[in-house]
Amino acid sequence: MLLKNFSYFLIFILAVITISEMIGFQSIPIGPFNIGLLPLVFAIIITMVLGLQIFRKGIWKKVYSDRNISFAGKYLIFIMLPLMARYGADVAPQIREILQVGWVFIIQEIGNLGTVLIGLPIALLLGLRREAIGATLGIGREGELAYISEKYTLESKEGRGVLSIYIIGTLFGAIFFSVFAPIMLDLGLRVEALAMASGVGSGSMMSAASATLVARIPEMESTILAYASASQLLTSFLGTFTMVFLAAPLQRFMYKTFTRGDK
Known part of the structure; x- marks a missing residue:
């Protein structure tokens, strides 16, 4: 049962990622400003709305189980490690320009x-x-x-x-x-x-x-x-x-x- 609930959790994550990427980057004009909304924003909104107590019934109750929520929070740092590696890859080509204004950083x-x-x-x-x-x-x-x-x-x-x-x-x-x-x-x-x-x-x-x-x-x-x-x-x-x-x-x-x- 625990493995089945975790499978629902993984499928839900992939579905949210897919939907968010399909929506893509959206630019919303508000007066003189253009507000950009990333796929990440839509992913957060979707998971927030579906995580409300009124929706946590049936399959959503299995997705948002205490065990799955605890797992997501506990291992979030491991998901961020590839992003940290990307930081280093982005910095390297511009290192001379960055060092010129290093004191500002x-x-x-x-x-x-x-x-x-x-x-x-x-x-x-x-x-x-x-x-x-x-x-x-x-x-x-x-x-x-x-x-x-x-x-x-x-x-x-x-x-x-x-x-x-x-x-x-x-x-x-x-x-x-x-x-x-x-x-x-x-x-x-x-x-x-x-x-x-x-x-x-x-x-x-x-x-x-x-x-x-x-x-x-x-x-x-x-x-x-x-x-x-x-x-x-x-x-x-x-x-x-x-x-x-x-x-x-x-x-x-x-x-x-x-x-x-x-x-």
Whole structure:
């Protein structure tokens, strides 16, 4: 029975991928902007809608079983490994051009402190306490998830905070980036800057942003993918050190200052 349910799960995944690719990239004009929607966005929307409780009956109940959901979350990192290899392949041909502006990529990592400087006070004003520590340490991807789980465990209030952001980012992050990147392009920002900014530490968000930029300016595909991949690699590497040695101590100091040690 377990094997049969897992077979439904795999068939469902292939069906969603096929349908999403058949829909393809869609550009929707909204006023002066053109919003690009990737196949990835449609895949997320389809799985979100069918995952609603009202649909989880019959065969969908087997597809969205607790075991299948746990499997998908647990082994997501292995699915991302080929994407990491692609990052390296995209960076290599443009390495000289990237090294010429290398300091910009490093300075960009300071932006990782923004979630603490801006997000923590807002979270506290909204009534969160220890949950805010997990929710505002970063963008809530694998690095932050690992750090919080090791330091506080995922059963703690801090763990619930980072898990909430992880889930929200998984569901809506790619959609937001696929919409936000072309809007910024229409507002006059350089495509190179937007490509660099898309490497925030999330493979799905980076792919969504860079792919919409490529769809808008296909003649700069190699540059966009190289800048986005380089930024993503540096964020994944340097972002960990920024989080541990800068963001986490700053967050603890701000939390104690704002709450006066309130638990």
